[in-house]
Amino acid sequence: MIAQKKISCRIKSLNRKDRKGKELKKPGALGVLSGSENKKSRYMLVYETLKRAFDSLRLQDKPVIAHASLKSFGQIDGGAQSLLRAVLDSVGALMMPTFTYKTMITPSVGPPNNGITYGAEMDLNSQAEAFTPSMPCDKLMGIVPETLRNLPHAKRTSHPIQSFAGIRAEKLLATQTIQNHLAPIAALAEADGWVLLLGVDHTVNTSIHYAEKLAGRKQFLRWALIPNRIVECPGFPGDSAGFNAIASELVNDTRAIQIGNTVVQAVSLRVLFVKVIRILKENPLALLCERDDCERCNAVRESVLG
Numbered sequence: 001m002i003a004q005k006k007i008s009c010r011i012k013s014l015n016r017k018d019r020k021g022k023e024l025k026k027p028g029a030l031g032v033l034s035g036s037e038n039k040k041s042r043y044m045l046v047y048e049t050l051k052r053a054f055d056s057l058r059l060q061d062k063p064v065i066a067h068a069s070l071k072s073f074g075q076i077d078g079g080a081q082s083l084l085r086a087v088l089d090s091v092g093a094l095m096m097p098t099f100t101y102k103t104m105i106t107p108s109v110g111p112p113n114n115g116i117t118y119g120a121e122m123d124l125n126s127q128a129e130a131f132t133p134s135m136p137c138d139k140l141m142g143i144v145p146e147t148l149r150n151l152p153h154a155k156r157t158s159h160p161i162q163s164f165a166g167i168r169a170e171k172l173l174a175t176q177t178i179q180n181h182l183a184p185i186a187a188l189a190e191a192d193g194w195v196l197l198l199g200v201d202h203t204v205n206t207s208i209h210y211a212e213k214l215a216g217r218k219q220f221l222r223w224a225l226i227p228n229r230i231v232e233c234p235g236f237p238g239d240s241a242g243f244n245a246i247a248s249e250l251v252n253d254t255r256a257i258q259i260g261n262t263v264v265q266a267v268s269l270r271v272l273f274v275k276v277i278r279i280l281k282e283n284p285l286a287l288l289c290e291r292d293d294c295e296r297c298n299a300v301r302e303s304v305l306g
């Protein structure tokens with residue numbers, strides 16, 4: 001938390017004069033609020049506030065993968081578009097997951113210990129939709145990646161379940177195949193990329209899945225509908241509900257700032273991978289969730305314990 005405190009204190013000291021919502025609307029006004037101010041919802045964050053805060057993360061020359069909760073920020077003048085513009089103006093390149101789970105098909109039979117109940121989702125199968133590049137991302141992903149996907153100059157990959165969208169990230173996105181949907185994250189790490197958590201925690205940090213894969217954790221097979229046929233999608237990751245256990249390991253490696261009602265964290269992917277792999281080598285059951293009925297976490301346990 002040392003880095004977080006250092007940055008927060010610095011921004012708070014700059015922000016001392018900016019106490020009123022109307023002042024925060026002015027161009028250039030700082031809206032990084034102290035803890036007591038966070039309880040109030042009358043403040044509207046503006047692009048300049050966000051840009052200045054994101055600039056303090058020092059990611060101007062870094063490609064990033066971002067995960068975001070727009071609501072966590074409270075009110076932003078210009079909504080998701082302003083948030084994205086501020087991020088794009090503060091980083092080297094941006095990509096976000098634009099996953100589409102409604103393409104998924106559950107067969108009646110398949111390989112054993114696959115973290116799935118075969119034949120259980122036949123009703124959902126009839127509602128599955130074939131992936132097309134223009135398919136909106138799942139509502140669970142939030143409005144920010146969907147807004148990114150629709151921005152001019154945005155590119156989107158064509159994995160039927162786990163696509164990514166990005167701007168200035170064409171080379172990273174081009175690495176994805178149906179066999180290796182996490183390749184853009186590997187490429188991002190190669191390029192000294194960072195993960196940016198915009199008001200969300202590590203339970204949505206897709207990059208941890210790539211570190212799990214590197215550590216040899218069990219992966220799964222899934223199926224997706226594309227026009228005219230069903231395709232196998234190998235390398236489907238496990239459950240991420242237990243991922244926030246990594247946060248305490250990353251305290252000294254996290255650049256964090258408070259903006260409005262929320263906290264934004266940035267972590268180097270290379271550092272993240274080293275930490276996750278080390279934890280999983282020490283304890284192959286680490287980062288699993290606690291739910292008794294979690295099929296994928298239970299399948300990982302079975303693969304480890306036999």
Ligand SMILES: [Zn+2]
Nearest residue numbers: 239289294297
């Ligand atoms: Zn689980």
